[in-house]
Amino acid sequence: MSTTPISGETNVSTVSVSMIFQRLKATNWYEFVIEGLIRLAGVSTIFIVGLIFLFLLREGLPAFLDIPLRQLFGPRWYPIEGRFGIWPLMVGSFIVTVGAVIIAVPLGLTTAIYLGEIAPPWQREILKPFIEVLSGIPSIVLGFLGWVALAPLVQRLGAPTGLTAFTGSLLLAYMSLPTIISISEDALYAVPKEYRDAALAIGATQWQTIWRVVLPAARSGLVIAVMLGIGRAIGETMAVMMVTGNAANIPPLGPGMLFQPVRTMTATIAAEMGEVAKGSLHYNTLFGIGIILFLITLAINSIAGRLVGAQSSRRRGGQL
């Protein structure tokens, strides 16, 4: 690999080349390559996200400019007759997501607490793989299950039809559970062992330790887990489309609104993308909905990201 100087004139450059080779050898040349690739990948991701947003803006902005805002956020979505009110779709997404959060957060957090604080190691070994399997089930399969099995069940609960926001919430809750569980378990794991030791040493019970010491210490991580769970729920499409009935309806306020059919933003895009002629107002409006979804998930992720930053500056405790 190393070169030997042939003549005095080329001496300087060959020496520096051989020095680089020496350094490459010393520090494994492939590390340079890999570092370069990673850097490229990282930068290109930013670049790509920027491009996606530009594209969304280009296709979706006309909707916000051409449709009067009063109508755009109006109560009626019936695009084939030129009624582009996306308010029912936003309400639909909101109801389904909130329902999912109400179901998934308590379940997810308690599962994480059990896994992280209470369960003996052998139970963890069994439970964790199952949670990972849950996250690996394709959403369309869950959607199919929901359509065939869950919807009739919901109807039997007394809803006028089985295809309701609640059915969608149940499915979404199960889809966001693995996210919530694994991230909140990480957050609990990051709480220094000394905290628990100290709490137990001054006579706190295990429950008091968890509730008063571990949970508050892991608070920001738990919030991130919930946020990412919400992000997972709001972006889900196919399963929701199959079970929520897709009626662009604004249910009357109250707990009964969970048991009404709704149409989410994602399902609307998926159901109607195929029918639109490129460049039509309907096409632009679907991209406009895409922009709104993008902004919502961006907001959720950046809030979560800020919290991650706050958390990672804390001291990580070594438990094992």
Next chain:
Amino acid sequence: MKTDSKPLVYSMAVLVILMLTVLLTACGGAPPPPAEAGAAVESSAPARTIQNKGSDTLVNLALAWAERYREIRPDVSIAVTGGGSGTGIAALINGTVDIANASRKMKDKEFEAARANGIEPVEFVVAIDALAVVVHPDNPVDRLTIDQLADIFTGRITNWKEVGGNDAPIILLSRETNSGTHVYFLEEVVRKGEKDNEDIFAPQTLLMPSSVGITSELRRNPNAIGYDGLGYVTEEEKMIAVARTASSPYVLPSVESGSDGSYPIARNLYMYTAGEPSDVIAEYLDWIRGPEGQAIVAELGFVPLPQE
């Protein structure tokens, strides 16, 4: 230290996949310019593949035609896909199919959009479909007028007892808006065929992505009402006899009542070509509209065209 090296590997894998996806979509996402596609259709004598897309009502029929036609003309391959009339017409406008199937006429707006892309759609009637209004078999209601149907689907009537049924809320089922069946039902039933009528479906109407969605919800919901092509009605659904006005006779949908015009909700099914069809496509359309093609229409529960 359980999570030190794995995340790096994962995130690298994710990045690589993401980059590949973006690259692929960037390469494959661009549709061919319409002018070019139009030219391909006109000079399609050597190319023997016909792209046929659109109406879900027509998709089974189109598949049956394509399969039978292959036995006669093995050199012509016909690719049939569904997705809805609007989807097929949009594809015709965008220049990606040779024949668009539609269960409704193309709208003026769609003609304009096609012409703007340099495509002059040509219309062919290929079959007639009677649209059945269906309910759960346990529902005591078995006949309705067009006016009652309009009131039900616009949400002016919300309880079955108002039309002689049980005291139960009416659950409305419809196909998605990209379905030609949806548009036909909107124009002929919800708006009763009146040109200046601006009524639309009630917002609480459940929009189903497929005929199967309507069938399965009807099967388990005794309060639901929906509509579908006659060829798609299953044994688990009950068909409603429909009358034009309260004083005219109530008629059940069937091949006979569809072809003699006594059933009020029957419509033409269409195929649209991009410009005057080339030889291969013209032969195919002639065969479809001829006795052999129309025999298949009757086999599948649709109403055949009157043969001169």
